[in-house]
Amino acid sequence: MGEWPYMLNGVDKFKEECGVFGIYVNEEKTIASSVYYGLFALQHRGQESAGIALTTGSDFIVSKDVGLVSDVFDEDFLNIKGIAAIGHVRYSTTGGSRAENAQPLFSKYKLGNIAIAHNGNLVNADIVRELLEDAGVIFQTTIDTEVVLNLIARAARKGIERAVFDAMQAVKGSYSILILTDDKLIAVRDPHGIRPLCLGKIDGGYVLSSESCAFDAIGAEFVRDVEPGEIIIIDKEGIKSFKLVEKTKLETCAFEYIYFARPDSFMDGISVYESRLRAGEELFKESSVDADVVIGVPDSGTFAAVGFSNASKIPYSIGFIKNKYIGRTFIEPKSQLRERAVSIKLNPLKTNVEGKRVVLIDDSIVRGTTMRRLIDILRKSGAKEVHVRIASPKVAYPCYFGIDTPYRSQLIGAVKSVEEIGREIGADSLAFLSIEGLLKALNKESFCLGCFSGTYPVSAPLEIDKFQFERNE
Numbered sequence: 164m165g166e167w168p169y170m171l172n173g174v175d176k177f178k179e180e181c182g183v184f185g186i187y188v189n190e191e192k193t194i195a196s197s198v199y200y201g202l203f204a205l206q207h208r209g210q211e212s213a214g215i216a217l218t219t220g221s222d223f224i225v226s227k228d229v230g231l232v233s234d235v236f237d238e239d240f241l242n243i244k245g246i247a248a249i250g251h252v253r254y255s256t257t258g259g260s261r262a263e264n265a266q267p268l269f270s271k272y273k274l275g276n277i278a279i280a281h282n283g284n285l286v287n288a289d290i291v292r293e294l295l296e297d298a299g300v301i302f303q304t305t306i307d308t309e310v311v312l313n314l315i316a317r318a319a320r321k322g323i324e325r326a327v328f329d330a331m332q333a334v335k336g337s338y339s340i341l342i343l344t345d346d347k348l349i350a351v352r353d354p355h356g357i358r359p360l361c362l363g364k365i366d367g368g369y370v371l372s373s374e375s376c377a378f379d380a381i382g383a384e385f386v387r388d389v390e391p392g393e394i395i396i397i398d399k400e401g402i403k404s405f406k407l408v409e410k411t412k413l414e415t416c417a418f419e420y421i422y423f424a425r426p427d428s429f430m431d432g433i434s435v436y437e438s439r440l441r442a443g444e445e446l447f448k449e450s451s452v453d454a455d456v457v458i459g460v461p462d463s464g465t466f467a468a469v470g471f472s473n474a475s476k477i478p479y480s481i482g483f484i485k486n487k488y489i490g491r492t493f494i495e496p497k498s499q500l501r502e503r504a505v506s507i508k509l510n511p512l513k514t515n516v517e518g519k520r521v522v523l524i525d526d527s528i529v530r531g532t533t534m535r536r537l538i539d540i541l542r543k544s545g546a547k548e549v550h551v552r553i554a555s556p557k558v559a560y561p562c563y564f565g566i567d568t569p570y571r572s573q574l575i576g577a578v579k580s581v582e583e584i585g586r587e588i589g590a591d592s593l594a595f596l597s598i599e600g601l602l603k604a605l606n607k608e609s610f611c612l613g614c615f616s617g618t619y620p621v622s623a624p625l626e627i628d629k630f631q632f633e634r635n636e
């Protein structure tokens with residue numbers, strides 16, 4: 164242990180983050196299955212473990228394990244009726260990928276039960292944990308999220324609302340959190356709204372989700388995004404909301420739009436799909452090129468390629484067929500096979516590239532593995548020229564807010580110039596979208612752009628060790 168997980172399992176790129184889903188219906192219904200379908204729609208955000216916590220008003224039941232949503236829950240659990248439930252799909256950022264680290268985290272305290280599901284990453288979890296341990300608290304897991312659970316449980320005698328409010332004052336970083344008590348569903352979004360969270364309605368009740376695509380999956384109606392720094396409390400009295408801090412500023416992670424989120428989701432008023440199309444259009448305006456065909460790298464490069472083609476009038480064509488059975492977690496059995504991984508995932512359609520000058524579009528370059536391999540494959544398939552256009556700025560800095568990024572030294576954009584990257588991947592030309600171009604595509608001013616600019620909404624440590632709480636075990 165001690166290495167980051169992409170070193171352990173061979174995944175060498177930005178990994179997604181977690182997904183949360185919650186429901187409150189007030190009279191007993193089979194809501195575990197609603198959360199199940201919601202989590203299914205959020206599966207792309209985390210594939211390490213899945214879990215659901217449910218309250219009937221008198222009983223509190225938690226089911227969770229490592230694995231995909233479709234593997235973790237059995238039918239008996241999904242048929243249980245309850246009044247409120249929360250669910251989580253995990254991609255670990257602090258604490259290893261183990262069954263005991265699966266969320267929702269759960270605690271029984273003097274006044275009742277509490278469960279918590281977190282998307283994001285706390286940058287001061289080490290300090291808070293140390294203080295709690297000094298005060299005698301015993302931690303059950305090695306993840307950052309547990310500090311919030313313990314802070315709330317310790318303060319719960321003041322009333323749950325006050326306890327949540329006080330707990331959130333103590334932590335720093337990114338969090339979209341759902342909390343379930345015996346009779347309440349609570350949502351909290353950090354003061355910068357770094358990770359997404361939205362509110363919907365269903366059958367006289369409410370739903371909360373990381374992404375709006377999960378509402379569509381269960382027939383819920385989108386109401387609004389949770390505001391940065393907002394706490395929402397739903398119980399039998401209805402819904403109420405208050406602010407965690409006076410000053411808040413929405414700075415959603417720009418990478419949600421570029422790559423992480425599903426294209427059929429809307430986040431903070433922006434269609435993910437449309438933002439990707441516009442990024443392709445902006446990319447053409449900034450870095451046009453003479454070519455015969457535009458092709459996109461499936462999945463997330465496809466939409467920008469369509470945008471580039473629309474703006475340039477160069478025909479869009481399908482250049483690669485993706486193996487359907489490879490998820491975003493595709494793990495190579497041996498590191499020597501890493502280079503082959505791209506060919507197993509993507510195979511070229513020779514007829515569409517042979518003898519052609521190709522513009523190859525992808526959403527991002529992290530280590531450069533995908534691009535290097537694809538250009539080689541295209542040349543072997545007879546492409547005359549390969550011009551690479553990337554629909555986001557050069558990634559040069561790591562992320563501390565709920566995404567597992569390689570160390571800086573492993574980010575090709577951190578150590579090399581655009582020209583050097585172009586040479587290394589073997590492109591005839593290479594251009595990235597500028598930060599200004601990205602902001603035009605997003606059609607708003609304020610986002611977290613930390614991994615492009617090195618300036619983060621919340622000050623972050625130099626390097627965070629994912630396994631910081633596993634050292635002394």
Ligand SMILES: O=P(O)(O)OC[C@H]1O[C@H](OP(=O)(O)OP(=O)(O)O)[C@H](O)[C@@H]1O
Nearest residue numbers: 176461462463527528529530531532533
């Ligand atoms: O420079 P690299 O380190 O190779 O990483 C960049 C690639 O990784 C991502 O795709 P990914 O294969 O994760 O998933 P996707 O099929 O959803 O696009 C991203 O869309 C790029 O294609």
Ligand SMILES: NC(=O)CC[C@H](N)C(=O)O
Nearest residue numbers: 180181256257282283565
């Ligand atoms: N990717 C995430 O949002 C992870 C949430 C939390 N930090 C964990 O490691 O479980």
Ligand code: SF4
Nearest residue numbers: 416417562611613614
């Ligand atoms: S640093 Fe990058 S990936 Fe991380 S939250 Fe900010 S924009 Fe998103």
Ligand SMILES: [Mg+2]
Nearest residue numbers: 461462463464
């Ligand atoms: Mg990709």
